[in-house]
Amino acid sequence: MANRNVITTQVAIMGAGPAGLMLSHLLAKAGIESTVIELRSRQEISETVRAGILEHGSVNLLVDSGVSDRVLRDGDRHDGIELRFDGESHRIDFKELVGESVWLYPQTDVFIDLAARREADGGDVRYGVTDTSLHDLEGTPKVWFTDAEGVEYELQADFVAGADGSRSQARSAIPENRRHRFVHEYPFAWFGILAEAPRSSDELIYANSANGFALISQRTETVQRMYFQCDPNEDVNNWSDDRIWETFRGRVNGNGFELKEGPVIDKTVLKFRSSVLAPMRHGKLFLAGDAAHTVPPTGAKGLNLALNDVKVLFEGLDSFYQTGHTGLLDGYSDRALDRVWKTQQFSYWMTSMLHTPAGADDFARARQLGELNSVVSSRHGRAYLAEAYTGWPGSR
Known part of the structure; x- marks a missing residue:
């Protein structure tokens, strides 16, 4: 301990992904100090390709809090999606049904915007740290770490926010007898590709077929992101371009619609699960984002749910530092979990409705x-999907 340099701050934040950086940004705007530590380098995070659909509330948070309005300039506003089954497309019109939209804007770009804003504002963000450990979470919290230059530190704070992803070290610091983790494993994964091809559609297509699920998304005018349902143990090396496109054709094409194809420049297998840890708090440690919960990507909720956690946590911290009262902080877990379980239900529903279980019988x-058919033929069914997909208007 004698060799450790001591840093004091108000909020220690573990994780410099979008959730951690957004919390740091909101705290700074309220005059609350924070220090962010991150295992990965800034370059590594910025080069990790992650897709992203942003709810209207997430877009408003980025723009209205002063992070950046680049999402409005470089992102693509989507006013609906298509559900495609039995070879027919059925549009879910978000604008007409609930008066909202979503934005196609990669999570990578959200990080780039936030990292640039924290740097411009002089935020204390330390990338490439190692040897992190948490101590005295029910007293005066401390986080030990070694920075990228090999200097050892003890970070002392009033509170710790664990926003360090699905392999969270913050989460593992909670005693097992003080946490309950709910987990649901799915029997399938997504085979994802980037392809050099024109757009096949201006909006996302969620396709259900007897051969399995497919999702047609976009990236740029010349590079597209697409997925199809596969076995979690699938080996990408066994898939040629011809085999990949044959699989997509069998799940999406028909009745005059044909995908626009091109060279596959990247392919990966994306495994996923549903998980929730409750409560999302232990002592003076608060979890946010993937550290507390994960959802399948079908409902496009992961990043949005993390940003909602951060907004709720910020409100509690801001209230405490302004008034000295702990009411909102004490209610953080319950308030966050209310949205988490609504989101889990929607993501599970979309996943089970659109994917074809292996060995499914005729019934x-x-x-x-x-x-x-029940969803697309009912205005109420379409409106529920639109409301949940765009982010439950009024919930933020």
């Missing part, structure tokens, strides 16, 4: 089509 297939 299961016909029932699934009946569910899809």
